[in-house]
Amino acid sequence: MNEMGSRNATILQVDNLKKYFPIRRGFFQKITGWVRAVENVSFKIKRGKTLGLVGESGCGKTTVARLILKLLDADEGQILFDAQDITQLDEKEMKPLRKEMQIIFQDPYGSLNPRMTVGQSIAEGLKISGIHNRSKQNQRLEKLLKMVGMSPASSDRFPHEFSGGQRQRIGIARALSVEPALIICDEPVSALDVSIQAQIINLLKDLQSQLELSYLFISHDLNVVGYLCDKVAVMYKGHIMEYAPADALFDHPFHPYTHLLLSAIPDTEHKIDAELNATADEVSNTLNPPSGCSFQERCPLNEERCKHNPIEFEKMGPDHLVRCWKVARNGSY
Amino acid sequence: MQNTETDAQDIQLDAPLAPKRTRLEEFWRLFRKNKLAIAGMVFFILFFFLAIAGFGLTRGDNPLLDPAMVRLQDKLRPPLAKPNLERLQANEIPRLGVYIFGTDDLGRDVFARMLQGSWVSLTVGFVAVGIAVLIGIFLGGIAGYYGNRHIRVGQLLAAAFFIVGALLLVGKLIWSGSALLIGGAGCIFISILMKKAAKAKTKSAGTRFWYFNTISIDTVVMRFVDIMLCFPSFFLILTVVALLPASIYNIMIVIGLTSWMGTTRFVRAEFLSLREQDFVAAARALGLSNFRIIFRHMVPNAVAPVLVSATIGIATAILTEAGLSFLGFGVPPPHATWGNILSDGQRFIFDAPWLTFVPGIAILIVVLSFNLFGEGLRDVLNPKLRERN
Ligand SMILES: Nc1ncnc2c1ncn2[C@@H]1O[C@H](COP(=O)(O)OP(=O)(O)OP(=O)(O)O)[C@@H](O)[C@H]1O
Ligand code: SF4
Ligand SMILES: [Mg+2]
Numbered sequence: 150m151n152e153m154g155s156r157n158a159t160i161l162q163v164d165n166l167k168k169y170f171p172i173r174r175g176f177f178q179k180i181t182g183w184v185r186a187v188e189n190v191s192f193k194i195k196r197g198k199t200l201g202l203v204g205e206s207g208c209g210k211t212t213v214a215r216l217i218l219k220l221l222d223a224d225e226g227q228i229l230f231d232a233q234d235i236t237q238l239d240e241k242e243m244k245p246l247r248k249e250m251q252i253i254f255q256d257p258y259g260s261l262n263p264r265m266t267v268g269q270s271i272a273e274g275l276k277i278s279g280i281h282n283r284s285k286q287n288q289r290l291e292k293l294l295k296m297v298g299m300s301p302a303s304s305d306r307f308p309h310e311f312s313g314g315q316r317q318r319i320g321i322a323r324a325l326s327v328e329p330a331l332i333i334c335d336e337p338v339s340a341l342d343v344s345i346q347a348q349i350i351n352l353l354k355d356l357q358s359q360l361e362l363s364y365l366f367i368s369h370d371l372n373v374v375g376y377l378c379d380k381v382a383v384m385y386k387g388h389i390m391e392y393a394p395a396d397a398l399f400d401h402p403f404h405p406y407t408h409l410l411l412s413a414i415p416d417t418e419h420k421i422d423a424e425l426n427a428t429a430d431e432v433s434n435t436l437n438p439p440s441g442c443s444f445q446e447r448c449p450l451n452e453e454r455c456k457h458n459p460i461e462f463e464k465m466g467p468d469h470l471v472r473c474w475k476v477a478r479n480g481s482y
Numbered sequence: 483m484q485n486t487e488t489d490a491q492d493i494q495l496d497a498p499l500a501p502k503r504t505r506l507e508e509f510w511r512l513f514r515k516n517k518l519a520i521a522g523m524v525f526f527i528l529f530f531f532l533a534i535a536g537f538g539l540t541r542g543d544n545p546l547l548d549p550a551m552v553r554l555q556d557k558l559r560p561p562l563a564k565p566n567l568e569r570l571q572a573n574e575i576p577r578l579g580v581y582i583f584g585t586d587d588l589g590r591d592v593f594a595r596m597l598q599g600s601w602v603s604l605t606v607g608f609v610a611v612g613i614a615v616l617i618g619i620f621l622g623g624i625a626g627y628y629g630n631r632h633i634r635v636g637q638l639l640a641a642a643f644f645i646v647g648a649l650l651l652v653g654k655l656i657w658s659g660s661a662l663l664i665g666g667a668g669c670i671f672i673s674i675l676m677k678k679a680a681k682a683k684t685k686s687a688g689t690r691f692w693y694f695n696t697i698s699i700d701t702v703v704m705r706f707v708d709i710m711l712c713f714p715s716f717f718l719i720l721t722v723v724a725l726l727p728a729s730i731y732n733i734m735i736v737i738g739l740t741s742w743m744g745t746t747r748f749v750r751a752e753f754l755s756l757r758e759q760d761f762v763a764a765a766r767a768l769g770l771s772n773f774r775i776i777f778r779h780m781v782p783n784a785v786a787p788v789l790v791s792a793t794i795g796i797a798t799a800i801l802t803e804a805g806l807s808f809l810g811f812g813v814p815p816p817h818a819t820w821g822n823i824l825s826d827g828q829r830f831i832f833d834a835p836w837l838t839f840v841p842g843i844a845i846l847i848v849v850l851s852f853n854l855f856g857e858g859l860r861d862v863l864n865p866k867l868r869e870r871n
Pocket of ligand 3: 211212
């Protein structure tokens with residue numbers, strides 16, 4: 150659908166993204182602190198490829214997605230879409246770019262307007278992409294629904310009449326209605342049954358090869374990510390901890406946190422490390438994080454040096470970055 | 483190749499399993515289970531038509547049922563009493579041939595007066611709540627959708643100039659008033675000039691001051707709501723009504739202007755939660771306009787609680803009007819309202835109890851049925867309960 154080559158090979162590049170949310174209290178809503186949702190996130194997505202963003206609940210994944218879509222404004226950092234800096238664009242300047250990036254959500258029950266039929270929801274996107282003629286709209290609507298495996302008869306039904314997996318398909322159809330180049334999938338399968346998960350993931354894969362889509366695939370399940378993604382970024386408390394091609398990450402994980410995540414997958418050779426404190430206090434982006442490594446409270450390799458110095462990325466292989474000085478020095482976990 | 487693919491897909495295309503139901507059918511299916519709410523709705527509809535009929539039957543110079551006709555010969559007759567035909571003039575004989583609810587101390591037909599009063603109650607209820615709901619949706623919507631925007635120093639200055647200037651003009655201080663208005667226009671002009679400078683990375687001290695965020699819009703609106711809620715609303719209304727000429731329209735407007743706070747809070751809360759919903763984020767990601775997002779995606783999903791609070795609000799407004807009329811602050815006589823029938827009747831509570839009981843029970847039934855209906859609506863419109871049934 151897209152002619153490659155003439156366009157930039159990197160569809161999305163994110164540099165040093167940062168977002169703090171203010172905590173307000175009292176009669177005049179004074180700011181009493183900050184939630185450090187995203188501290189420092191950088192990555193690149195190649196056209197037609199998939200980047201996995203993995204991390205546990207609350208580490209800031211959805212915030213990254215919202216920052217990229219400009220549903221939120223970043224405090225610092227840069228977002229380059231197709232080599233164009235969109236960080237400073239206002240709503241009006243952003244409008245023509247909006248249809249290039251779409252999002253699919255985690256909760257299939259909240260992602261569709263309960264007061265609009267499926268057809269109406271998708272037709273909004275069609276109007277945005279300039280299809281105003283009724284019969285053309287209906288043709289395209291039918292095609293989109295078929296593309297995601299839904300019967301065209303679904304179009305005059307309301308969302309509450311569908312199952313979770315079906316709603317997720319409808320959400321995908323809506324995202325496709327504006328013919329985007331990049332789709333951000335924010336945990337699109339974690340609310341679904343395992344059998345349905347496979348269907349949706351295969352659908353996403355098929356669509357990617359048909360339409361040359363690029364994906365930012367957000368998940369807390371490394372298994373799914375390993376199946377779908379070309380590159381993986383592991384995120385913890387607003388930082389990218391490890392950033393590597395998928396094979397490299399699974400074959401030679403370096404960061405202690407990646408090990409923790411891998412050990413949570415059943416049937417792998419990565420055994421649960423007794424020292425890894427998986428049940429450490431709930432991951433929250435604390436108000437006053439310790440200086441040094443953000444993973445230090447749960448890290449079995451934790452040393453004095455981790456407490457003070459800011460930890461920088463270390464290069465462990467081609468395209469393989471790790472934010473941990475110790476595994477970098479030792480050459481392995 | 484292409485064809486076989488689509489054919490193969492066609493076979494396993496997904497369709498919803500549930501039979502197709504319209505929203506109304508779905509609503510009715512759930513609502514039917516709540517017997518009290520059904521009773522409430524029946525009374526709601528009855529009252530509605532009764533009030534409209536009452537308006538038609540009691541208005542004009544020579545109405546079918548005259549609520550103002552004084553027949554001192556026939557005073558304080560009990561309900562269902564026949565008129566005293568020998569002592570009445572031909573034009574004084576009630577058209578129905580019977581005093582259904584008796585007569586009051588001036589011999590006026592209580593049934594006709596109740597009918598006239600029901601129209602007052604209906605209009606006061608609907609107009610007052612209409613005003614309250616409009617204000618509530620507007621302010622609540624602004625607080626909920628634009629709430630975390632801050633008012634900048636420049637905007638604050640302009641607003642202050644305009645408000646004080648307008649007040650001075652109203653107070654007949656033409657010169658200083660106009661000067662302040664011009665100052666306000668100047669503030670807007672400066673803002674327009676600074677627009678470019680504000681977007682630049684490095685800003686001058688003046689620009690930074692002009693664009694300094696003061697309080698958020700949400701704070702302004704919600705603190706105003708809090709302040710309004712501090713006044714006991716009945717006494718607030720009493721005070722205002724005492725200052726204004728007594729008329730039914732003033733009563734409606736004053737009740738409306740003092741009862742929008744609940745709706746504002748509802749709508750704000752609803753908008754705050756809707757704004758975080760994924761389908762609104764999806765609409766924003768598609769690039770839909772704010773107008774379309776607010777009116778196509780958010781308002782339709784926020785009307786349910788507003789509808790509920792409006793239904794209950796009508797009952798409250800009717801009660802407030804009755805209370806005002808009872809205290810003699812309401813609709814001026816000779817116009818009958820349920821409140822002033824009640825208040826006139828209390829002097830004869832032992833001799834003519836129907837004068838208190840008829841309007842009293844009417845108020846009770848209407849208020850109760852509106853509340854039951856409203857609560858039934860709330861149960862049905864609550865999407866969480868909906869999923870369960
Ligand atoms: N609008 C907001 N205002 C204040 N805090 C927020 C806001 N949005 C997110 N946060 C906070 O930022 C942190 C990161 O949230 P985020 O939703 O990005 O996490 P996540 O990785 O997507 O988690 P999950 O896997 O549960 O979806 C959380 O601590 C959250 O409470
Ligand atoms: S820097 Fe220190 S605390 Fe952080 S992951 Fe490495 S060893 Fe653990
Ligand atoms: Mg999330």
